[in-house]
Amino acid sequence: MKALEVINLKKTYTDKVAGLPVEALKGINLSIDKGSIFGLLGPNGAGKTTLIGAITTLEEPTSGDVRVFGESVIKDPLKTKMHTGVVLQEVVNTGFFSVEEILDFQSGYYGLYKNKEQCDYLMQKLSLYEHREKKVKQLSGGMKRRLMIAKALVHKPKLLLLDEPTAGVDVGLRESLWKFVHELKAEGISILLTTHYLEEAEKMCDHVAIIHKGQLLFNGTPENMISTYSHKKLILIMKSGETREYIESNRLGIAEMLAKYEIDIAEIHDLKIEEGRLEDAFSKMVGT
Amino acid sequence: MIIFLTLLRREIKRFLKVIIQTVVSPIVSSFLYLLVFGVSLGASVQLKDGMVYLAFLIPGLMVMGLINNAFQNSSSSVVTSKFSGDLEDLRVAPIPHYYIIWAMGIGGVFRGSLVAIISGLVGSVFYYIQQHEILPIAHPFWMIYFFISGGLIFAFLGIFVAFIAKTFDQLSAFSTFILLPLTYLGGVFISIQSLPEIWQMLSKLNPLFYLINGFRYSILGKSDVGLNVSAMVSLVGLVITFLMAQLALKKGSFSRW
Numbered sequence: 253m254k255a256l257e258v259i260n261l262k263k264t265y266t267d268k269v270a271g272l273p274v275e276a277l278k279g280i281n282l283s284i285d286k287g288s289i290f291g292l293l294g295p296n297g298a299g300k301t302t303l304i305g306a307i308t309t310l311e312e313p314t315s316g317d318v319r320v321f322g323e324s325v326i327k328d329p330l331k332t333k334m335h336t337g338v339v340l341q342e343v344v345n346t347g348f349f350s351v352e353e354i355l356d357f358q359s360g361y362y363g364l365y366k367n368k369e370q371c372d373y374l375m376q377k378l379s380l381y382e383h384r385e386k387k388v389k390q391l392s393g394g395m396k397r398r399l400m401i402a403k404a405l406v407h408k409p410k411l412l413l414l415d416e417p418t419a420g421v422d423v424g425l426r427e428s429l430w431k432f433v434h435e436l437k438a439e440g441i442s443i444l445l446t447t448h449y450l451e452e453a454e455k456m457c458d459h460v461a462i463i464h465k466g467q468l469l470f471n472g473t474p475e476n477m478i479s480t481y482s483h484k485k486l487i488l489i490m491k492s493g494e495t496r497e498y499i500e501s502n503r504l505g506i507a508e509m510l511a512k513y514e515i516d517i518a519e520i521h522d523l524k525i526e527e528g529r530l531e532d533a534f535s536k537m538v539g540t
Numbered sequence: 541m542i543i544f545l546t547l548l549r550r551e552i553k554r555f556l557k558v559i560i561q562t563v564v565s566p567i568v569s570s571f572l573y574l575l576v577f578g579v580s581l582g583a584s585v586q587l588k589d590g591m592v593y594l595a596f597l598i599p600g601l602m603v604m605g606l607i608n609n610a611f612q613n614s615s616s617s618v619v620t621s622k623f624s625g626d627l628e629d630l631r632v633a634p635i636p637h638y639y640i641i642w643a644m645g646i647g648g649v650f651r652g653s654l655v656a657i658i659s660g661l662v663g664s665v666f667y668y669i670q671q672h673e674i675l676p677i678a679h680p681f682w683m684i685y686f687f688i689s690g691g692l693i694f695a696f697l698g699i700f701v702a703f704i705a706k707t708f709d710q711l712s713a714f715s716t717f718i719l720l721p722l723t724y725l726g727g728v729f730i731s732i733q734s735l736p737e738i739w740q741m742l743s744k745l746n747p748l749f750y751l752i753n754g755f756r757y758s759i760l761g762k763s764d765v766g767l768n769v770s771a772m773v774s775l776v777g778l779v780i781t782f783l784m785a786q787l788a789l790k791k792g793s794f795s796r797w
Contacts, residue, residue, distance in 0.1 A: 308632045310794065333634035340632075344625040348557045349550075360546025361633035388624075403629070 253322045255411050255442030256284040256307070261316035263302055263466075276302040278466040279316070284411075284459070289433065289443045291457035291474075293450065295538055299466040300446040301341055304415045307444075308338050320411055334362065337409030341416045341446075343396045344403075345388050351375065351399055352384040355406055362407035374402040377432065394425045401429070405436075412436060414445040418452075430456055454478075454530035464538045474530055479503050481536050482528030488515065489522040544639045547630075551647025555613055563654055566609055570601050570659035574666050577729060588733060589762065594670055598663035599756040600728035603690060605655040607751070610648035610694040611719060615711060617644055618702035627794045637789040641699060641782065648695025653687055678761035682771070686755040689774040693751070696781035703785075703792030722748045727756075732764050747777055 263277040277299050284290040294300050305311030307318050309329050318325040320332040346354055355374070359367035375381040378398040383391060391399065397417065404412060414433070418426045430452060437443060447453050453460060454474045462470040462477075470477055479501070486498040486509050500509050506525065510517065555562040574597065582593035621627035630640060667675045677683055705711040726748030732740045743749050744765075753763035754770025763770070 310628060310631055330634040330636065333632065336632075338632045340625075340628060342625055344629065346624045346626045347620065348554050353553075357546055357550050358629065358633075360542055360549070361629065361635055363542045363634075365542045 253286070254283040254319070255286045255288075255321060256282075256290075256444060257317075257319040258282045258303070258307070259317045259319070261303070261306055261318060262314045263299075263306060263311060264314045275466050277306070277313070277316075280463070280466075280468055282461050282468065282471055284442050284444055286410075286442050287437060287440045288458040289437055289445065289456055291453040291460040292444060292446045292463060293453055293460055293534060294446075294463035298463045298538075300463055301415055302466075303463070304338070304340075304413050304444075304446070307413060308336065309333070334407070335410045337404035337407065337412045339397075339400045339404045339412075339414045339417050341419065343393070344400060345396075347387065347389060350385050350387055351380055351391070354388070354399065355402060358403045359406045364407060367406060370406055370408065371402075374405055378402050379428075394421050397421055397425075398429075401432075410441060412441050412443045414443065416446055416448065418447060418449060426452070450531040450534055451529070460530070462534060462537050469537050477533045478528050478530055481533035482530070483532065484528045485526040487524040487526070488520055489524075490519050491521045492519070543633075543635055544643060547635070547639055547643030548646055551613070551617060551643055552650055554617060555647070555651050562609070562613070562651060563658075566605055566655045567658050567662070570605055570655070571662055573601055574598070574659075574663050578663065579666055579670065587731060591760070591762075592667075592671060594663070594667050595675055595760060596731065596756070597729065598660060598667065598675065599759045600752055601663060602656040602660045603686070603752045603755045604723055604728050605659045606652040606687065606690050607694040607723065607748070608652075608719070609655045610652035610691040611698040611715070613648040613651040614644040614695040614698035615702040616698075617647070618699060619705075619708065619711060622702075622794075631794040637786060640789060641696065641785045644699050645692045645695040645782075645785075648698060649688060649691030652691040652694070656687070675759070677759050679758045682758035682767065683755065685771065686751060686758055686774065689778050690751045690755065693774065693777045693781045696778075696785040700781065700784040700788040703788035722746055725749075727752045727764060747773055750774065751777070 258280050261277050261280040262275070264273050264275050266272065267274050280299075280303060292300050292303065302311055306313045307320070307325060309325060313326070320335050323332045325332045349357070352371070355371040356367070359365075359371060372381065375384055378401060380395060380398055380402060383395060388396060388399065401417065418429055421429065426449070433443060433445070433456065445457070457474055459472065460470070460474050460477060461468055470481070483499045483501060486500065486506065488496045488498070490496065498509055498513055500512070504512070506523075574594070578594040578597045582597065585593040587593055587596055618627065621630075664675050701711055701714045705714070725743060726746050727743065732743045732749070735743065750765060750770040750773035753765045754767060754774060757763040757767050757770065
């Protein structure tokens with residue numbers, strides 16, 4: 253059984269300004285294996301947040317289905333929500349309550365009474381424990397993000413949805429968050445994340461999908477995407493002092509490239525290789 | 541049950557965190573109404589059956605405190621959650637809609653009753669000072685009935701309006717142009733028997749008139765309209781506003797303002 257299956261999911265809404273129908277999702281199909289990290293990548297407005305909205309029932313799909321551990325989100329949302337934790341893109345600014353109270357209420361929303369142990373664990377893990385009596389407005393942007401992650405994990409979900417969890421977060425915190433995400437994966441939690449940091453997606457994800465204008469352009473491993481869509485650059489400094497550059501598919505090895513361009517190794521003084529990156533492949537696919 | 545109790549706990553804790561604004565301020569308003577209208581001007585008001593105007597006013601002010609605060613509690617709960625974004629937390633959690641409605645409804649009854657009871661106690665002190673006797677409660681059962689039904693009706697209405705409203709202005713317009721006139725013309729300060737016939741007829745179209753009079757009957761044992769009619773109108777109002785709140789949660793927006 254898959255952790256998440258999105259089956260021919262379509263979402264059309266009417267643009268309030270133009271009054272015209274907009275196809276936000278045009279028949280998306282994807283699935284996430286248990287215990288894996290799935291990166292959903294795409295430019296702004298591609299449909300990532302709409303897709304997460306459909307999985308979490310914030311958006312009602314026009315057609316298609318979403319299944320979480322085999323249960324339909326449309327037919328049995330209360331059941332699927334018990335398995336799912338969500339960190340939405342926009343920061344929540346609950347004004348009345350402290351960090352501790354918020355996590356207590358969040359536990360209660362999932363039917364958990366006296367969930368202090370898990371709340372304390374998450375606060376400590378996410379460096380919020382010393383700020384537990386502060387209200388949200390007293391927290392920094394990074395702390396607010398960490399609070400949202402803690403909220404998503406109070407009920408120990410089996411599937412975690414992270415919509416741009418590191419947007420606006422500094423480098424140090426980003427690294428600690430990704431480390432934590434890896435720990436969650438090691439605990440067997442399946443993770444769907446959207447991010448603009450392609451380098452991190454390349455390192456983090458077992459599987460990536462590219463969504464653009466409501467359609468999936470690619471669905472596979474990061475390695476597969478790089479080898480298919482990006483190029484490596486071979487820079488040769490010849491003994492004559494001349495510098496030559498060759499751009500080729502990632503699939504070709506150095507020997508194959510040298511053979512292809514009939515270069516004599518004896519003429520080479522030095523060489524440098526710039527490997528293709530997920531970012532290159534992404535740019536090529538979505539045309540940015 | 542834990543989910544429901546958490547929602548209820550959150551509702552009550554929320555308004556208690558800002559108790560000056562949510563409880564003390566409406567009580568001060570009621571105190572001033574009692575002082576100005578009940579004690580000062582009331583001395584020159586002659587009511588049918590020789591009823592003391594202050595005794596007439598106290599139940600009216602209690603209902604006004606009840607319904608205004610029940611409405612404010614649920615509507616502000618939804619609206620502040622729309623501003624902060626935590627309404628989405630409720631949407632993504634496994635919470636049936638009716639839990640949210642009943643928790644906000646009971647939260648509204650709790651705050652409304654608190655304001656109404658304290659206003660009633662303040663009014664009773666004024667009454668004792670003026671009349672040298674305690675204001676009795678004629679029908680405690682019916683008082684509880686109208687407390688609960690009135691509070692729930694307006695808390696449900698608050699949910700409906702706050703979910704449907706697209707801006708803060710729309711919510712405020714409902715309070716100013718619909719709720720306030722209906723309250724004032726529903727018989728809080730005056731008996732409709734003192735009005736010209738046409739206004740008496742129009743007042744009887746106001747559902748709040750039945751709630752106010754039912755509540756007045758529960759304390760004074762007399763009112764402008766029969767108890768059965770008041771009880772029935774309140775019950776129908778309760779069912780209708782519950783369905784409106786259900787519809788609002790189904791069709792209304794959980795997204796941020």
